[in-house]
Amino acid sequence: MFAYVTRRVLIAVPMLLVAMYLVHVGVSATVDPRSEFYVCLPRCQEGFDRITEQYNLDTNIFLRPFGYFSELARGNLGDSSSIGEPVWDTLKTRGWNTAMIAIPAFLIGAILSLLLSVYSARRQYSIGDYTFTGLSFIGFAMPSFVMALLLQHIFAVKLEQLFGIKPFNTGRKTGENFLQLARDVTLPAVSLAILGIAADSRFGRASMLETLNQDYIRTARAKGLKEGKVVWKHALRNALIPLVTLWALGFSALLGGSVVTESIFSWPGIGQVFLRALGDADLDLLMAIVMFGGVLTVTFNLIADVLYGVLDPRIRLG
Template sequence: MLNFTIRRLILAVPTLLFISLVIFLLLELAPGDPMAQVPLTVPPEVKEKMREALGLGQPMHVRFWKWIVQFFWIEPQVLIDHIFGTTFSEGDLRVISWQTRSPVMDIVVQRIPQTLWVVGTAYVVAILIALPIGIYSAYRQYSWFDQMGTFVSMIGFSVPPFFSGVLVIVIFSVQLGWFPSIYDTTHVVNDWDSFVVQLKQMIMPVMVLALQITAQLSRFMRASMLDNLNQDYVRTARAKGLSEYTVVMVHVLRNSMIPVVTVIALGIPAIFGGAIITEQVFKVNGIGQLLIGAIQANDLPMVQTLTFIFAVLIVLFNLIADVLYGILDPRIRYD
């Protein structure tokens, strides 16, 4: 397992380099100019100096190399300096946002907690709800509980976040007045009362995201459980006199979790895409809103960094899913 993990980590390096090149070229070839929002009264020579200050006058391969060095070498040093108080990154040039003229990673680090409050909580809640629903729906196939779970899953799949988000705002915020319609990102949790306020403003965005995730995971869990409940080893376990709880929750569940692990692991980066829409609806000042603002402002360094972070998450959680296969299924051996 250790050798497999090391091989996959080494293979991830050229994979990420290729992905970074694709992202860079796509954004470079995309239409638009960061100087388009500069007022027309600014003289052309001033605009040209501004372009040079942003690094736009350099050749494409030079800008790509600088971005790679900054992302893979300089920014990790900045993170180490921040954690341990060292000075490895002093004097190094960092990736600068064209829009704010601030280091890109500093802005990303400021926004990540807001996204994790919503996305992380929604994913944990969805897993805790979806897995029991999928297990019981498969065990009681075609029961009223199974039929109701199928109906709710269809709604979760069919309703997009931009509609369900507005719907819950109208119901729970405008009509009932239970929760705030706008997420206050400046709110600080320092006591019980402030925690209750934070919990109230999180309920609606978490509800919207968790509905989608629960619908997907519960269906995968149900299908995987149904496939294993009809296997020969289940009949053998029952014939040996094992209790029904042991058969279902120990033998069947462990084998059924193998394909579900893939969905859970790969869904963590994917849910950030759904969070982009949800953050716009509820005004959550997180990664999603930062990406939308950077696209609108044609801030290429910010867009490149955020999209590459999503790619890193996908590669990382692919590796985590593969490692978990070997833990869940003793038949899988990588070494």
């Protein structure tokens, strides 16, 4: 197992470095932090030259990432021009806020998609199966911003007393703070989770159906094992492998989905500050956020690879 994990890490590290390089080139090609100075040249030549030197904009675009990496190796992510503070401080604060809705969204999506997958596969072509299939197609087809607006209108407007989002008061007692925070994160988390539930439950159902039709499952049933034990102990482990891939990619994709969700619910997370950085051409903050997403993607793919080996030793030995 140690050798398998080591191989996965050795593959993931260069992949991450290449991804970071390509991200830096892409962001540098599309964002120019000097844009506000073009309209006042040559009167503001000093500010123009200062920004050019700060971001090495006079260097070839394909060589700029190496200067950024040298600063990154020293632990310097730069300063945010749009927020007015070090980028690391912004990432810590906003990243934690995003995690407060992303982690519950991931857990809700993973648990419900797993349960729905097993239910639909065990009751194939039943009324319940058709019902969940129809609902999953609706959830998969509906854009995330439409779902967020619907949830906001129903629960935060029509049922304000139950789910209305109010400012977080740090002067309350710990228990009251926790309950208020739980109320605040419920709608954004559910909004993020719905698309994942719809997609993952369909793939999970197909994987479970394929597994339940395998010969070893028929043998287990023929030996008189209870259906629950057959499904949850023998079939589920193999059926989980495709879902692990979706969950790994889905968690990192929550960062992209949070851009719309956080804007609709006015949640002060990374998604909201990303839009601000994009509008203000805040190159350092944009680079940090995009690279943060890349690190999450590579990291969770690595976790998925390790889980493959846990679920199926044949993958590990191969």
